[in-house]
Amino acid sequence: MTRPPTAAQRRVIDAADPVTGRLRGTEAQLAALVKRGLAFRHPRPPHDHFLTPAGHRIREAVPEVPEEPAAPADAVFAARVGGEERAPASGPARQREVHSAWQGLLELRRMTHPDGAMDRPCGWERAHLVRAAALALEAAGHRPEGPDGPGYRVRATPQPEAVAVYAPDTDTLDACAATLERAGWQAGAYTEPRTRARYLLASPRRV
Template structure:
């Protein structure tokens, strides 16, 4: 069984950028994470280090209790709105956060897609489907469902690599479809048999 990361390594992993997985730490810490397969060093300057898919899974898994050392404070990172949040802070600060997160995701696509393409989703998005689709929608200016009123809602499905996207009406659904397709997703419109509500089934495009 692979040994879990040390407390110091875990703090580096927890502090990684929530979207790009960019790491900050000492050379020794970063080298140790690379050796464990939890991080990789980007081949192009400035040769930053990023979490691998295994590193992302480690960050999202519960941290085992440590008897000899107090638990580090949880990392508070950016979270795209999936719709249905009870509270939502709007304003210039949120707009800047969303813009920065989207630009970071495009950079992650450039760095991790084999051909450097930014017009289709990368591996991180395929393992964070709901968050990735919600970020694409929020970054394009679609309002999420919440205290301010109706809007989009993104939810997981039983289908592999697919999320369900709901909107208040057909026009909103078509607008969401256009945004997701422009962001490298493929969409199809369906009807729920029981409620007759229309929704999008969206999945990341591979080519």
């Protein structure tokens, strides 16, 4: 069985950027994580280090015996998908968090696409479809459904690489479609046969 990371390594992993997985630490700490397959060093300057899928799994896992009190759930950034029971407060601080997360995602696109393109989704977005689509919408200023009133809702679908986006009216739905297309997604409007509710079926564009 693979040994768990040391306390110091776990702190570096836990402090990784929540969107890009970019790491900060000493050269020795980062080299040790690379050796264990929990991080990789990007081949292009500035040669930053990022979590591998194995590193992400460790970061997202809840330790059986926390070494220190866990941070509250709202201390870690998460895009609003709409309809949350407990949603972060809106305002300038939230806007800054969303803007920072979106810029980090664009940088991840640049770093992980062979051609450095930022106009289409990357692997992280394909692995986190609902969160990625919601981030694109929230970063563009769309309001999610919540205590403040109606808004967009992003939900998973049985279809591979596709999410459903609901909105309270046609104009909002059209605006969400335009935003997702600008963010590198393909979006088409459909009608649910039973409820007649209109929704978008959106998927990340590959080219």
